[in-house]
Amino acid sequence: MTDHIIQQVQVHLPNIPLEVVSQGAEALVFQTSVHPYYSKPCLPHQDKFIIKFRPRKPYRHPKIDAAITKNRTIGEVKFMAKLTKLGIKAPSVILADFPNGIIWMEYLGKKLPNGDVSSLKNWLWYYEKVLADESLCLGSEVQQACINVGLLIGKLHLNDMIHGDLTSSNILLEDSEPVLIDFGLSSYSGMAEDKAVDLYVLERAMLSTHSKYSDHYVKWLLQGYEQIHGSKEFRSGGKKLVETLRKLDEVRLRGRKRSMLG
Amino acid sequence: MTVDLDQYAKPGKGYYLALGLEGSANKLGVGIIKHHLGQLSSTNRAEVLSNVRDTYITPPGEGFLPRDTARHHRNWVVRIIKKALVEGNVRGTDLDCICFTQGPGMGAPLQSVVIAARTLSQLWNLPLVGVNHCIGHIEMGREITGAHNPVVLYVSGGNTQVIAYSDQRYRIFGETLDIAIGNCLDRFARTLMIPNEPAPGYNIEQMAKKGKHLVSLPYTVKGMDLSMSGILANIDQIAKDLFGKAKQVKNKQLIDEETGEPITSEDLCFSLQEVLFSMLVEITERALAHVNSNQVLIVGGVGSNERLQEMMKLMIQDRKNGQIYATDERFCIDNGIMIAHAGLLSYRTGQTNDLWNTVCTQRFRTDEVFIKWRDD
Amino acid sequence: MSSVPTATYGAPDVSEPIVFEPGQQIHTTNGRTTQISDIVLKAGGEDRDKPTEAKDTALGQLRAQLTTVQDKVNEFLTERMKKEKEDKTDVERRILDDGVDEDDSD
Numbered sequence: 001m002t003d004h005i006i007q008q009v010q011v012h013l014p015n016i017p018l019e020v021v022s023q024g025a026e027a028l029v030f031q032t033s034v035h036p037y038y039s040k041p042c043l044p045h046q047d048k049f050i051i052k053f054r055p056r057k058p059y060r061h062p063k064i065d066a067a068i069t070k071n072r073t074i075g076e077v078k079f080m081a082k083l084t085k086l087g088i089k090a091p092s093v094i095l096a097d098f099p100n101g102i103i104w105m106e107y108l109g110k111k112l113p114n115g116d117v118s119s120l121k122n123w124l125w126y127y128e129k130v131l132a133d134e135s136l137c138l139g140s141e142v143q144q145a146c147i148n149v150g151l152l153i154g155k156l157h158l159n160d161m162i163h164g165d166l167t168s169s170n171i172l173l174e175d176s177e178p179v180l181i182d183f184g185l186s187s188y189s190g191m192a193e194d195k196a197v198d199l200y201v202l203e204r205a206m207l208s209t210h211s212k213y214s215d216h217y218v219k220w221l222l223q224g225y226e227q228i229h230g231s232k233e234f235r236s237g238g239k240k241l242v243e244t245l246r247k248l249d250e251v252r253l254r255g256r257k258r259s260m261l262g
Numbered sequence: 263m264t265v266d267l268d269q270y271a272k273p274g275k276g277y278y279l280a281l282g283l284e285g286s287a288n289k290l291g292v293g294i295i296k297h298h299l300g301q302l303s304s305t306n307r308a309e310v311l312s313n314v315r316d317t318y319i320t321p322p323g324e325g326f327l328p329r330d331t332a333r334h335h336r337n338w339v340v341r342i343i344k345k346a347l348v349e350g351n352v353r354g355t356d357l358d359c360i361c362f363t364q365g366p367g368m369g370a371p372l373q374s375v376v377i378a379a380r381t382l383s384q385l386w387n388l389p390l391v392g393v394n395h396c397i398g399h400i401e402m403g404r405e406i407t408g409a410h411n412p413v414v415l416y417v418s419g420g421n422t423q424v425i426a427y428s429d430q431r432y433r434i435f436g437e438t439l440d441i442a443i444g445n446c447l448d449r450f451a452r453t454l455m456i457p458n459e460p461a462p463g464y465n466i467e468q469m470a471k472k473g474k475h476l477v478s479l480p481y482t483v484k485g486m487d488l489s490m491s492g493i494l495a496n497i498d499q500i501a502k503d504l505f506g507k508a509k510q511v512k513n514k515q516l517i518d519e520e521t522g523e524p525i526t527s528e529d530l531c532f533s534l535q536e537v538l539f540s541m542l543v544e545i546t547e548r549a550l551a552h553v554n555s556n557q558v559l560i561v562g563g564v565g566s567n568e569r570l571q572e573m574m575k576l577m578i579q580d581r582k583n584g585q586i587y588a589t590d591e592r593f594c595i596d597n598g599i600m601i602a603h604a605g606l607l608s609y610r611t612g613q614t615n616d617l618w619n620t621v622c623t624q625r626f627r628t629d630e631v632f633i634k635w636r637d638d
Numbered sequence: 639m640s641s642v643p644t645a646t647y648g649a650p651d652v653s654e655p656i657v658f659e660p661g662q663q664i665h666t667t668n669g670r671t672t673q674i675s676d677i678v679l680k681a682g683g684e685d686r687d688k689p690t691e692a693k694d695t696a697l698g699q700l701r702a703q704l705t706t707v708q709d710k711v712n713e714f715l716t717e718r719m720k721k722e723k724e725d726k727t728d729v730e731r732r733i734l735d736d737g738v739d740e741d742d743s744d
Contacts, residue, residue, distance in 0.1 A: 025551040169551075211428060321682045
């Protein structure tokens with residue numbers, strides 16, 4: 001089934017070698033050795049690049065599908081460009097084909113010992129399930145990584161940017177340095193409510209995917225998040241933090257208080 | 263599944279019988295189920311002995327109020343119970359337990375039904391088992407379809423959740439941030455004054471089949487969750503502009519850009535379904551990707567919608583070994599048998615409710631229930 | 639031996655418990671307070687959920703008597719709720735004119 005999707009993208013990228021890296025719900029991520037227009041680009045990796053492709057979704061009405069593909073691709077590229085400008089770690093964009101849902105970008109991340117890409121999810125699962133080592137899961141390496149993730153998300157929010165789909169699959173680790181990826185649902189907002197929902201989504205995702213130790217991970221994430229809000233780099237960080245955390249409490253309760261009938 | 267389900271079996275009896283009462287919304291259902299001893303499996307299926315239901319239906323343009331719904335349940339429950347016993351060929355005293363919906367749902371209707379449950383329990387000297395309505399849907403769906411561990415899309419008038427099992431809980435991965443999808447569809451049916459018989463959602467589905475022009479509506483997936491009140495407000499406004507009776511509004515005509523044809527209410531129903539269902543399929547797909555699963559089970563009243571099933575099937579076919587499971591209207595739509603089934607599973611693991619502990623609750627999260635009968 | 643259903647109401651602010659009995663009137667299962675909502679009738683709906691008529695048996699009479707008791711209880715409680723609401727909305731006047739201390743719990 002991935003084959004016919006690969007065929008779809010090859011139509012737009014003829015003669016480009018593609019190796020599937022991951023297949024998410026919305027897009028396929030490929031690795032390629034080819035840069036679209038430079039033989040020696042100014043990037044840390046010169047022979048590895050990522051191509052993200054949003055395929056047609058046959059279940060959606062063609063009009064809805066075309067609009068979503070184009071809008072999400074445009075949105076993602078604009079968002080990534082701004083992040084790079086602000087110094088928030090994210091892949092830099094090389095090329096984009098909006099109607100066809102293609103983004104060519106910088107390669108980031110490493111391979112874990114079990115061959116999986118170093119997303120936060122895979123890395124934690126590696127410690128939780130492959131090595132099944134509690135002392136690693138609750139050790140200082142994981143703690144620092146989570147704090148760093150919190151710092152990064154905090155910096156994002158302090159720039160009034162919302163990721164929109166924070167899960168442990170959407171955070172890559174390059175030597176304990178976290179990088180955010182997948183900005184298909186990202187948006188711009190200064191509202192505490194939106195930042196709180198962003199955090200809540202991550203909290204819930206961590207609980208669902210890493211249920212055994214998630215309360216530790218989340219505690220450290222929030223630690224890093226709080227830390228950056230105290231940084232001198234950002235005006236009224238403290239006040240924004242208080243508002244966001246208060247909203248987070250509300251959102252958590254709302255999740256429990258939402259009335260369900262029938 | 264290796265949990266011992268026969269610790270509380272009565273000596274000399276090779277099976278269990280449970281009666282289930284459901285009335286959390288406008289459907290009143292009574293069902294009687296039979297489990298033979300041993301693990302439930304493809305060779306040892308639960309048997310539905312009877313499944314009777316009556317629905318409280320309001321005139322077009324009106325929703326169902328708790329007070330009238332409770333009245334309906336109060337005045338029909340004895341009839342329905344008697345019918346279920348006759349059809350199942352079972353006497354009250356043959357039963358092992360009385361199961362009832364403890365929540366979530368509307369307060370007054372739930373209350374009417376629990377009083378009936380408590381009465382039966384005292385009449386026939388049987389233990390009571392409170393059941394979470396959502397768990398009822400999930401467990402019945404699994405049993406009827408044989409799906410062992412699917413991602414569950416639970417869509418009804420009062421609920422919209424994407425659920426995956428993990429560590430003895432049905433965990434909520436994605437859900438609505440405001441209203442449920444069934445509620446959204448029902449309210450739009452009221453705007454268009456579509457009849458509520460047999461169900462407003464069913465009538466919208468039939469109209470949608472005749473629609474073909476797509477009207478542009480907002481698309482509001484937010485991460486793993488979705489929001490629908492904005493879409494409803496949007497389409498309500500379009501409908502009011504087109505068909506409204508307000509004197510100030512000169513009935514505008516909306517024209518489809520491509521064909522030049524005017525937009526009809528069938529087109530609106532079609533557009534609403536397309537956008538809402540696309541969003542549901544998307545958040546389900548996200549959950550599948552996140553837990554590395556390829557099976558989807560759709561439960562809840564809106565699950566009987568053929569277009570939703572079709573869209574979900576198209577999505578799942580793109581995945582390796584993708585499989586979709588759905589039940590028919592006997593089990594999709596609120597019913598008593600699902601309460602009997604989930605309740606009996608609880609009973610078999612020793613969980614019953616003392617009389618003082620049978621208070622109903624309007625808010626009862628799916629992940630609050632400890633799934634003692636599974637240990638995978 | 640016939641049994642007459644009664645209901646007893648007690649509350650901290652009620653000095654003597656209040657007892658509701660069916661009394662000597664004619665009883666039916668068509669209660670005053672347990673009708674379908676007006677909204678539904680006005681929208682053209684029919685009432686298919688009426689309770690069945692009471693049979694001429696001991697249990698049938700019990701059902702009818704209970705309906706009367708239920709009506710009396712419902713009317714009593716509705717009155718009480720109305721009065722409580724009035725008292726609460728009257729708070730401003732009571733504080734300013736009657737000199738009630740606003741920290742008093744209602």
